[in-house]
Structure formats: structure tokens, C-alpha cells
Amino acid sequence: MTKTNDPGGGASPPVAGEAGGAVTLNVIVPPRHPGRWLAVVILALLALQMAQALAVNENFHWGVFWKHLFHPHVLRGVMWTLILTVAAMAVAMFVAISLVVMRDSDNPILRGLAWGWIWFFRGTPIYTQLLFWGLFAVLFPRLSLNLPFGPEIIGVETKWIVTPAMAAVLGLGFNESAYLTEIFRAGFKAIDRGQTEAAEALGMTRTRIWLRILMPQAMRTIIPPTGNETIGMLKMTSLVLAVPFTLDLMFATNAIANRIFLPIPLLMVAAFWYLAITSVLMVGQFWLERHFGRGHDLPATRGLS
Amino acid sequence: MNAVVLQGIHKFYGPSGTGVHALRGIDLTIAKGEVCVAIGPSGSGKSTLLRCINQLETVSAGRVYLDGELQGYTEREGRFHPLPPAKVAAQRRRTGMVFQRFNLFPHMTAAQNIMEGPVQVKGLRRSEAREMALALLARVGLQGLHDRYPNQLSGGQQQRVAIARALAMEPGVMLFDEPTSALDPELVGEVLDVIKDLARSGMTMMLVTHEIGFAREVADHLVFMDQGTLVESGPPRELLANPQNPRTRAFLSKVL
Numbered sequence: 001m002t003k004t005n006d007p008g009g010g011a012s013p014p015v016a017g018e019a020g021g022a023v024t025l026n027v028i029v030p031p032r033h034p035g036r037w038l039a040v041v042i043l044a045l046l047a048l049q050m051a052q053a054l055a056v057n058e059n060f061h062w063g064v065f066w067k068h069l070f071h072p073h074v075l076r077g078v079m080w081t082l083i084l085t086v087a088a089m090a091v092a093m094f095v096a097i098s099l100v101v102m103r104d105s106d107n108p109i110l111r112g113l114a115w116g117w118i119w120f121f122r123g124t125p126i127y128t129q130l131l132f133w134g135l136f137a138v139l140f141p142r143l144s145l146n147l148p149f150g151p152e153i154i155g156v157e158t159k160w161i162v163t164p165a166m167a168a169v170l171g172l173g174f175n176e177s178a179y180l181t182e183i184f185r186a187g188f189k190a191i192d193r194g195q196t197e198a199a200e201a202l203g204m205t206r207t208r209i210w211l212r213i214l215m216p217q218a219m220r221t222i223i224p225p226t227g228n229e230t231i232g233m234l235k236m237t238s239l240v241l242a243v244p245f246t247l248d249l250m251f252a253t254n255a256i257a258n259r260i261f262l263p264i265p266l267l268m269v270a271a272f273w274y275l276a277i278t279s280v281l282m283v284g285q286f287w288l289e290r291h292f293g294r295g296h297d298l299p300a301t302r303g304l305s
Numbered sequence: 306m307n308a309v310v311l312q313g314i315h316k317f318y319g320p321s322g323t324g325v326h327a328l329r330g331i332d333l334t335i336a337k338g339e340v341c342v343a344i345g346p347s348g349s350g351k352s353t354l355l356r357c358i359n360q361l362e363t364v365s366a367g368r369v370y371l372d373g374e375l376q377g378y379t380e381r382e383g384r385f386h387p388l389p390p391a392k393v394a395a396q397r398r399r400t401g402m403v404f405q406r407f408n409l410f411p412h413m414t415a416a417q418n419i420m421e422g423p424v425q426v427k428g429l430r431r432s433e434a435r436e437m438a439l440a441l442l443a444r445v446g447l448q449g450l451h452d453r454y455p456n457q458l459s460g461g462q463q464q465r466v467a468i469a470r471a472l473a474m475e476p477g478v479m480l481f482d483e484p485t486s487a488l489d490p491e492l493v494g495e496v497l498d499v500i501k502d503l504a505r506s507g508m509t510m511m512l513v514t515h516e517i518g519f520a521r522e523v524a525d526h527l528v529f530m531d532q533g534t535l536v537e538s539g540p541p542r543e544l545l546a547n548p549q550n551p552r553t554r555a556f557l558s559k560v561l
Binding site for chain 1: 359361390391394395396397398400401402404406408409410411412413414421422425426454455456467470471474
């Protein structure tokens with residue numbers, strides 16, 4: 001016995017139901033949104049006016065903008081800004097993961113060290129830290145491994161190791177690590193205690209539990225704020241003139257601007273590139289979120305067997 | 306040979322003397338191939354006792370032996386020296402545990418959940434582990450669901466995957482911590498059937514459960530616990546039909 005409700009008018013054709021009976025799907029009329037269309041029209045008009053105001057305004061010197069957009073120094077600045085961002089975030093993540101494990105450790109010395117690191121690097125301004133790293137070679141001219149109060153075993157001039165680029169990466173990375181640690185810690189804390197117990201019951205060692213069970217699950221909650229931090233780091237690299245490191249994007253555009261006395265178009269060049277890189281990073285974040293969301297972001301199809 | 310021997314187990318939470326005294330001197334022996342079921346009111350220490358067997362809880366006093374080996378410590382001249390974490394992890398391979406809340410790894414499919422232990426702990430090749438996982442899934446009646454993530458499975462299916470995951474380590478003793486308490490009533494049966502099959506296959510097991518009827522059917526040895534003590538134990542039919550202790554009688558009159 002089949003039963004169909006005739007919705008009247010343009011009824012949809014019956015589809016095969018599970019028990020072999022015909023099911024007529026409800027005809028759903030999509031609701032209209034006239035207000036949205038009105039908003040689109042108004043916003044489009046506003047955008048056009050703004051675009052026009054920008055385009056015809058001579059103070060923006062669009063010719064200068066286009067001329068310098070792909071200037072070799074600017075492109076080199078883009079490259080260095082990217083290198084600094086990636087390297088500093090890599091350092092920060094490595095340190096942060098170690099600190100998270102240390103803070104969770106049974107060993108009170110490790111816990112204390114991690115706490116102290118976060119306290120210091122989060123508590124002092126990044127600009128001051130970068131100045132300090134720039135002066136590191138002056139404060140400690142020679143890095144060496146000595147016997148206690150004894151002769152030097154191996155040593156090297158500091159300036160060969162802590163170059164301006166290295167100082168910039170370490171300065172930015174160590175500072176960021178303090179913030180990332182708290183983000184990572186929140187991610188790990190959000191995982192149900194039962195996950196660790198289940199892994200322990202299988203006989204997994206602590207390291208494997210971290211790598212195989214906790215880390216992939218924590219990633220899901222860690223990625224969005226870490227993406228935030230990465231984009232923040234991209235722009236924080238403009239502070240490296242404190243070291244001084246002089247090859248990054250902001251320094252490059254500023255240098256050109258100071259030479260030709262036209263700061264606005266060069267600021268626009270810098271903004272364009274920062275925006276472009278941010279866009280690429282956001283695409284990367286999307287893919288990462290999708291990867292680590294597996295098993296969670298699926299539509300639950302409970303009880304199908 | 307006894308698979309599990311518990312001697313004088315005490316467990317304190319918090320500082321001993323002032324903290325909660327969860328277990329108050331438990332002695333229990335489970336022979337190889339025997340099914341021991343613990344019943345009792347909530348907070349009686351059944352789950353804590355179970356978790357002491359695979360060292361998810363450390364005992365405050367007493368000794369846990371699996372296959373005659375002291376768990377968690379080496380004992381020298383009357384003092385206990387904790388084993389290093391790697392040794393504890395190795396000892397846990399003797400036992401498989403099934404939890405009340407399943408605790409499947411949500412970022413892995415059913416097959417990957419089952420493969421995780423054999424591959425990561427035993428170093429089995431992925432292809433072998435996968436074959437094993439598929440066979441175990443068939444054994445718990447879930448063939449074809451190997452690619453499902455836990456949140457695509459019903460509670461009963463998840464618990465059966467969890468059982469398969471524990472079996473994949475080929476443990477000598479299986480521990481079940483209220484395996485059906487978090488399930489919808491109509492899903493309890495499918496999980497209990499799997500456990501019954503296991504019991505029939507001669508697996509040594511200890512179960513904590515509220516399903517008295519099931520306990521009667523599957524247990525070789527029933528123990529009743531209350532307030533951290535083992536009040537009464539014996540063959541299930543005798544104990545359930547003719548409880549000697551007034552606390553056992555009071556409990557059974559409420560649940561039967």
C-alpha cells in the first residue's frame with residue numbers, strides 16, 4: 001500500500017522509498033529576500049563611488065604605485081618577509097610544542113622552565129626583544145663551550161651565528177612561542193581525558209599518545225588561532241628594523257618612499273603585498289582545517305548499518 | 306594459574322588518611338578463562354578496582370599481579386620502586402579495556418582505530434593490521450563499516466568497534482567498565498551479545514555492569530561491592546538467589 005500526499009500544482013515526481021513504496025517529496029518554495037537585493041544595490045553604488053574617488057584622486061599617485069609594485073627591492077622585500085614569517089613561525093611552533101609538553105610534564109623543573117619562558121617572552125615588548133637580539137653580538141662577542149671556569153673547548157664569533165636575519169627570526173620566533181604555547185595548551189586541554197586513557201590502555205607510550213592521538217585532535221582547535229597568529233606575524237616582521245634587519249617589505253617600501261618623497265603610493269604597495277600574502281595564507285588555513293577536521297566535520301549519519 | 310590476583314588493594318584519592326578511601330582492602334582472584342562480574346551501587350569502587358588492574362589508577366596499598374607478575378612496581382626489601390613509563394606501557398598490553406564512553410579516536414576510521422594498537426605498539430605491518438581489523442570488525446558484526454568515522458556510527462556500533470580495538474592487542478584479560486551504561490536501551494543487546502561470545506570463547510574477563518540479568522548469564526564468579534569493600538562473592542545464581550549479606554540483599558531488592 002503506497003500513500004502519496006498530493007501537494008497540488010507542480011508536484012514533484014514520486015521517488016522510490018526504502019520499502020519500495022513511492023514517496024512524494026515536499027515542494028519547498030525558497031523564501032524571497034528583497035532586502036538583500038536592495039542592500040547589494042546600495043553597497044555596489046557605494047563601492048563604485050569609493051573606487052572612483054580613489055582612482056581619480058591624484059594624491060594617491062597611482063602611476064608611482066604601478067611603477068613600484070614589482071620593483072626588484074619590493075619583490076626582494078616580499079621574499080624576505082615571507083622567509084621571516086615562515087622561519088619565525090617554525091621556530092615558535094617548535095619551541096611551543098616543547099613548552100606544552102614541558103608544562104604537562106611530571107618533572108617540576110621542566111614545568112618551572114616553561115612557566116618562566118612564557119612569563120619573560122610574553123611579558124616584555126617585542127620591540128625591546130628585537131633590539132636585544134640585535135645587540136646580542138655586542139653583549140656576547142664570542143659564543144663558546146667552556147669547561148666550568150676552565151679553558152674553551154669550542155668557540156665561535158657571535159656575529160657569524162647571530163646575523164641580523166638570525167636575530168630577527170629568533171627574536172620574532174621566541175616571542176611568538178610564548179603566545180603559541182597558550183594556544184596549543186588550550187587545544188590539548190580541550191581533548192577528553194578518555195582519549196589518553198584509551199591510548200594508555202592499548203599500551204601506547206607517552207610520546208606516541210602525543211603524536212598519534214592528542215596532536216591530530218588538538219590541531220582542529222589550534223589551527224584557527226594559529227592562522228591568526230601567522231597573519232599577525234606577517235605584519236610583525238615589519239618591526240625587524242629594530243635589529244636592524246633591512247631587507248623586509250616594510251623597510252624596502254619605506255626606503256623608496258623616503259628617496260622619492262612619496263610615502264602614500266609606497267604604503268599602498270606594501271599594503272597590497274601584505275594583503276596578497278594574507279590571502280594565500282588563508283587558503284592554506286582552509287586546507288589544513290579540512291584535513292584535521294576529518295571525523296568531526298562530517299555529517300553524522302548515526303545508526304546506519 | 307591465576308590470570309589476575311589482587312591482594313589487599315586500598316585506594317585513597319587525595320592525601321591518605323584524609324582523602325576519599327575508595328577501596329578498602331580488596332582481595333580478588335580471577336582464574337584463566339574465568340568471567341568475573343562486579344556489581345554494586347554507584348560509588349562502591351567497582352570501576353576504580355577495574356582501573357587498578359591496568360594501572361589507569363595507582364593503588365595506594367596492596368599488590369596487583371597479572372600472570373604472576375607484580376604490576377607497576379618492582380619490590381625490593383619491602384619497598385616499592387615505580388617502573389619506568391615504557392615498562393608500565395608494556396605491562397598494559399596484557400589487558401584490553403572497554404570504556405563506558407567508548408573513547409574511540411574520533412579522527413580515525415573504525416579500521417584505523419583497531420589498527421592503531423597493533424601498528425604503533427606491536428609494530429605490526431599496516432597491511433597485516435588492516436586484515437586483522439577487518440576480521441575483528443566481522444567478528445563483532447560490523448563488516449563493511451571499516452571506513453566509518455566514530456561519529457557516523459551508533460553508540461552500539463561504536464562500543465563494538467571499541468571491543469574490537471581492545472581485542473586487536475590480543476590481551477590475556479579483557480576489562481569492561483560499564484560497557485552498556487551509555488547506550489540507548491535498544492542498543493544494549495548487540496553489545497552484550499558480543500561480550501557473551503567472547504566469554505564463550507574462553508577469554509578471561511572482568512566486567513563492571515548494572516545489567517544484573519546479563520551478569521547472571523555470563524559470570525562464572527559474581528562479586529558484590531559496596532563502599533569500597535568486597536561484600537560478598539560467589540557463583541551468580543546462588544548469590545543472586547540467596548544473598549547472605551544484608552547489604553547485598555538491600556541492593557538486589559532495589560535492582561531486581
